[in-house]
Amino acid sequence: MSSAAHLTGLWLRSFHPSPKATARLVCLPHAGGSASYFFPVSKALSPDVEVLAVQYPGRQDRRGEPCLESVDELADHVARDLGALTDRPLALFGHSMGASVAFEVARRLAGTDVPLLGLIASGRSAPSSTWGADVHLRDDAGILRELRELSGTDARLFDDEELLRMILPAVRGDYTAVARYRCAPGVRIACPVSVLVGDADPQVPPAQAERWRDHTDGAFDLRVFPGGHFYLNERADEVTAAIADRVARWSAAAARTV
Structure with a gap:
């Protein structure tokens, strides 16, 4: 089934349909993030790779829906929709919370007809690493302070009270999902895993990133970029090139x- 035929639901967005692409890349956003975050990636990789971006409920055109405060629930929905895309191989890319969701999606696609090439996990510790932050329990000011410290949100947004009121429920819901997520140390996926991190990321020490190796039976590699948690904003061209290289190799x- 083609992406054009399938993308009538709520979960997947295609900004640059590429019917002649030989592979797809499914991108899963960070906490508080939305599908549009990956528009530049889609533009850069088209038409060689068709990018599909996941839209979680509670933001943008899905703002009227309640957030899902569970990584497993998010993965269930994404995997369900991806289950119909069997005509071309696909790779998964997730940043921060999106990497955890992507890992769980990969687990759910195992044994299906979806040809999964590999998983690219960005800015996230290994699934079995416990993330004990209490961000979701903080007041609004505390959550905004966290967003400022991570430097992944447009600074102009903090001066717009109306927009802040719109995004805070989604951010809190996502951080709740992250805090509740647990994965056993022995859980592995069969496909290759490539990990990308920033060398100054306060949330992902190199040792934690390296532990992704323990969650795959396939090939593993780790690449460290200059920058913090949102290193990919400052190194967009390099990160996109790294993604394209991995999808091509896989x-x-x-x-x-075959």
């Missing part, structure tokens, strides 16, 4: 096994 390897 696609070539999959083609050799």
Whole structure:
């Protein structure tokens, strides 16, 4: 089934439909993030790779829906929609919370007809690492302070009280999902895992990023970029090139096994 035929639901967005692309990249946003965050990635990779961006409930055109405060629930919905996309191989890319959701999506796609090439996890500790932050329990000022410290939100947003009121429920809901998420140390996926992190990320020490190796039976690699938690904003061209390289390598390897 083609993406054009399937993208009638709420969860997947295609900004640059690429019917001749040989592979898809499914992008899952960070806490408080939305599908539009990946518009530049979609533009850069099109038409060679068709990018699908996940839209969680509670933001943008889904702002009227309640947030899902569970990584597992988010993964259930995404995997359900991806289950119909069997015509082309796909890779998963998730940043921060999105990496945890992507890992759970990969688990759910195992044994299905979806040809999964690999997982790119960005700005996130390994699934079995406990993330004990209490951000979701803070008042609004505390959550805004966290967003400022991570430097991933447009600074102009903090001066717009109306917009802040619109996004805070989604941010709080996402941080609740992150805080509740647990994964056993022995849980592994079969596909390759590539991890991208910033060298000054306060949330992802290199040792925690390296532990993603313990969650795959496939190949593993780790690349460290200059920058903090949102290193990919400052290194957009380099990160996009790294993503394209991994998708191309995984696609070539999959083609050799056919």
